[in-house]
Amino acid sequence: MKWQEYQDAVSELYSQLDSIGTVSRNIRIPDKTTGQLRQVDTWVELKFGDHICNVLIDAKKYQEKLDIKDIEEVLALSNAVRANKAIIVTPIGWTKPAEIKASFELCDLRILTIEEALDLLVPDKWEMCPHCNNDCIVMDQSGFIEKQGLIVWWLAGQCRECRTAKVHCQDCGGIYYINIDQQVSCNCDHLWTCTNDGIYSDLYTCGREIKSIDDTDQLKLDL
Ligand SMILES: [Zn+2]
Numbered sequence: 001m002k003w004q005e006y007q008d009a010v011s012e013l014y015s016q017l018d019s020i021g022t023v024s025r026n027i028r029i030p031d032k033t034t035g036q037l038r039q040v041d042t043w044v045e046l047k048f049g050d051h052i053c054n055v056l057i058d059a060k061k062y063q064e065k066l067d068i069k070d071i072e073e074v075l076a077l078s079n080a081v082r083a084n085k086a087i088i089v090t091p092i093g094w095t096k097p098a099e100i101k102a103s104f105e106l107c108d109l110r111i112l113t114i115e116e117a118l119d120l121l122v123p124d125k126w127e128m129c130p131h132c133n134n135d136c137i138v139m140d141q142s143g144f145i146e147k148q149g150l151i152v153w154w155l156a157g158q159c160r161e162c163r164t165a166k167v168h169c170q171d172c173g174g175i176y177y178i179n180i181d182q183q184v185s186c187n188c189d190h191l192w193t194c195t196n197d198g199i200y201s202d203l204y205t206c207g208r209e210i211k212s213i214d215d216t217d218q219l220k221l222d223l
C-alpha cells in the first residue's frame with residue numbers, strides 16, 4: 001500500500017466529521033510566519049456557534065514506531081498553520097517518549113493498521129497478502145469452465161503490490177499461494193501460473209490457456 005493511499009484511508013476515516021464541520025484533504029495552508037504554503041494531509045474545520053476549531057490530521061505510514069522527532073515535526077507544522085489540535089495516525093504505534101510528548105502537547109495518537117486502511121479503500125479485498133504483508137489480495141480473477149460436462153470453477157486474485165496469487169480450486173478444494181513467475185499444480189491436475197499480468201490456468205483436458213472469466217466465456221464459445 002502506497003503512502004498516498006494510506007493518507008486517503010486516514011481522510012476517509014475522519015470523513016464522518018463532515019456532519020459537524022468541513023473536511024479538506026491534501027491542501028496547502030500558508031505558514032503563519034513565512035507565508036510559505038505548507039502541505040496538510042487532512043484538515044478539519046469544526047464549527048460550533050460562531051466558533052471555529054481547526055484540527056490537523058497527519059498520516060504517517062512508517063514501518064517503525066513513531067519517535068519523539070516525528071511528534072515534534074507534526075507539532076511544528078500544526079503550530080505553523082494555526083491548528084488548534086493535531087492528530088497523528090500511524091499503522092504501527094509509537095515509543096513511550098513520543099507518547100509522553102504528544103500527551104503533554106494535547107496531540108492525539110491513533111493506530112490505523114494497513115489492513116484497516118485497505119478495508120476502508122478496497123471494496124473487493126480478499127485478504128492481507130501473506131507474502132509482502134503490505135497490501136491485500138483482490139479477488140478479481142475468479143472464473144469457471146465446462147470440463148467433460150462438469151463445471152470447474154475457481155476463486156483467484158493477486159496482491160495489488162507484489163502480485164502474489166491466491167488460487168482456490170473448487171474442483172479439488174486446494175488453496176495455493178503462488179509467487180510471481182512460479183507455477184503450482186493442484187490435486188486435480190490444473191496447472192496454475194502467476195505472472196505480472198495475471199493468473200493463467202492450463203487445463204490439461206482441453207489444452208488451452210485461459211486467464212480470466214472473459215477468456216473462459218470465449219473458450220466456451222469456441223467449444
Ligand atoms: Zn503482496
Ligand SMILES: [Zn+2]
Pocket residue numbers: 169170171172173174186187188189190
Ligand atoms: Zn484443483
